[in-house]
Amino acid sequence: xxxxxxxxxxxxxxxxxxxxxxxxxxxxxxxxxxxxxxxxxxxxxxxxxxxxxxxxxxxxxxxxxxxxxxxxxxxxxxxxxxxxxxxxxxxxxxxxxxxxxxxxxxxxxxxxxxxxxxxxxxxxxxxxxxxxxxxxxxxxxx
Amino acid sequence: xxxxxxxxxxxxxxxxxxxxxxxxxxxxxxxxxxxxxxxxxxxxxxxxxxxxxxxxxxxxxxxxxxxxxxxxxxxxxxxxxxxxxxxxxxxxxxxxxxxxxxxxxxxxxxxxxxxxxxxxxxxxxxxxxxxxxxxxxxxxxxxxxxxxxxxxxxxxxxxxxxxxxxxxxxxxxxxxxxxxxxxxxxxxxxxxxxxxxxxxxxxxxxxxxxxxxxxxxxxxxxxxxxxxxxxxxxxxxxxxxxxxxxxxxxxxxxxxxxxxxxxxxxxxxxxxxxxxxxxxxxxxxxxxxxxxxxxxxxxxxxxxxxxxxxxxxxxxxxxxxxxxxxxxxxxxxxxxxxxxxxxxxxxxxxxxxxxxxxxxxxxxxxxxxxxxxxxxxxxxxxxxxxxx
Numbered sequence: 001x002x003x004x005x006x007x008x009x010x011x012x013x014x015x016x017x018x019x020x021x022x023x024x025x026x027x028x029x030x031x032x033x034x035x036x037x038x039x040x041x042x043x044x045x046x047x048x049x050x051x052x053x054x055x056x057x058x059x060x061x062x063x064x065x066x067x068x069x070x071x072x073x074x075x076x077x078x079x080x081x082x083x084x085x086x087x088x089x090x091x092x093x094x095x096x097x098x099x100x101x102x103x104x105x106x107x108x109x110x111x112x113x114x115x116x117x118x119x120x121x122x123x124x125x126x127x128x129x130x131x132x133x134x135x136x137x138x139x140x141x142x
Numbered sequence: 143x144x145x146x147x148x149x150x151x152x153x154x155x156x157x158x159x160x161x162x163x164x165x166x167x168x169x170x171x172x173x174x175x176x177x178x179x180x181x182x183x184x185x186x187x188x189x190x191x192x193x194x195x196x197x198x199x200x201x202x203x204x205x206x207x208x209x210x211x212x213x214x215x216x217x218x219x220x221x222x223x224x225x226x227x228x229x230x231x232x233x234x235x236x237x238x239x240x241x242x243x244x245x246x247x248x249x250x251x252x253x254x255x256x257x258x259x260x261x262x263x264x265x266x267x268x269x270x271x272x273x274x275x276x277x278x279x280x281x282x283x284x285x286x287x288x289x290x291x292x293x294x295x296x297x298x299x300x301x302x303x304x305x306x307x308x309x310x311x312x313x314x315x316x317x318x319x320x321x322x323x324x325x326x327x328x329x330x331x332x333x334x335x336x337x338x339x340x341x342x343x344x345x346x347x348x349x350x351x352x353x354x355x356x357x358x359x360x361x362x363x364x365x366x367x368x369x370x371x372x373x374x375x376x377x378x379x380x381x382x383x384x385x386x387x388x389x390x391x392x393x394x395x396x397x398x399x400x401x402x403x404x405x406x407x408x409x410x411x412x413x414x415x416x417x418x419x420x421x422x423x424x425x426x427x428x429x430x431x432x433x434x435x436x437x438x439x440x441x442x443x444x445x446x447x448x449x450x451x452x453x454x455x456x457x458x459x460x461x462x463x464x465x466x467x468x469x470x471x472x473x474x475x476x477x478x479x480x481x482x483x484x485x486x487x488x489x490x491x492x493x494x495x496x497x498x499x500x501x502x503x504x505x506x507x508x509x510x511x512x513x514x515x516x517x518x519x520x521x522x523x524x525x526x527x528x529x530x
Binding site: 005010013014016019021030034035036037038039040041057058059060061062064065 | 444445446447448449452456465474484485486489521522523524525527
């Protein structure tokens, strides 16, 4: 296909994991904007510092959907601290790599995870993630 | 699974009759057309026959046709050639906002070298107003370039009126006819065109060959230096098989155009009406009636274009999108932005372009397959439920 996606990307695009909404999430992360063509929303449930459930909704290209799906799989069952270590590179690697022009999608996925945790921490401790600033999308300059 | 090709605006398959006409020129008939011996004379004859065939398609004289490597080269030759040859006459160009990149980036290139460029806007259908063109022309304007029909949204420009406005001010008029040559009737005399670009692979000919029509008396520099070929306008041994194929394709297209346009327009209308009825919150891009008979461009709200193309491709259906995500840049199509679509809607566009091998069964299959694809992607989209 035109976008040069790996088998793994296409597999996650065909069968995205954890897609949908969540009733009473403990944390919600919204990143990206429609102008850039990518929006990700991530919802997490947390119990005893462990992410017990995660769901996502994404408006975007194949890579945006696949990175959202993969990142939800990678943080499910993990502690908050473990989930915060998730890097965009790790998401891309787990997908068998992304075309260079699509790397920003993995950055967005990492940010969606952090934004959801930031929201969870704000709700539970009154303080968000230190130094976290949700962006409008890492590359697009609109 | 039978694959369905609905991207004829990107390229067409070579007609088998065209490929057959080309075949001998790869092997037995290999002479250099510039050679005086018999081997050369038979290919010279073939090249000149093709020139007549292409000229006839647009009512030009054979001598006014320069064969090129394709549409991009023809656009480059027209803009750069006129700008260089007319440096003393002027330094100003006029282009429309929806031109192909082959025109826009030449204009940009010339701008960096000191020329001035005015870009004429389009309305919400993608139409250029000839009055705007007339207003944009100055004393120092040397060339106006407006395409005959847009490759993305299919809108057909009133080029006869535009050419008239350009002539009245004494500038040259170039039109990129890459989407229209062999698809719409073209008469360079009646339309008042000075320069016209065409490409063989958009009309069931081979890739790698096109032409620039240059009205007799038009001042422009040569494009390739180092040979007397193509009247000295383009040195380089002729692409004989390609040129023969272009000629054959042009002749076939001229003969089949009318019946084929009626057939394909009916299928396109069926696809358009079916999709717009089955997919809520979808809209047509481009002009409702003044458009290429094979072009359908629609915007699907709340869904991004590349994800639709990937899903269609998984069903064996080939289409195209103006979304940035498929192009490698992050900006959506300049054409969709020029007609006033907001970015998020430009990202959600899909183009289906039909052709002479498109069947009714294929259109029925797209009508059955595409709406569920949209619904599945909308269920994933955070924009769909909240509809902010």
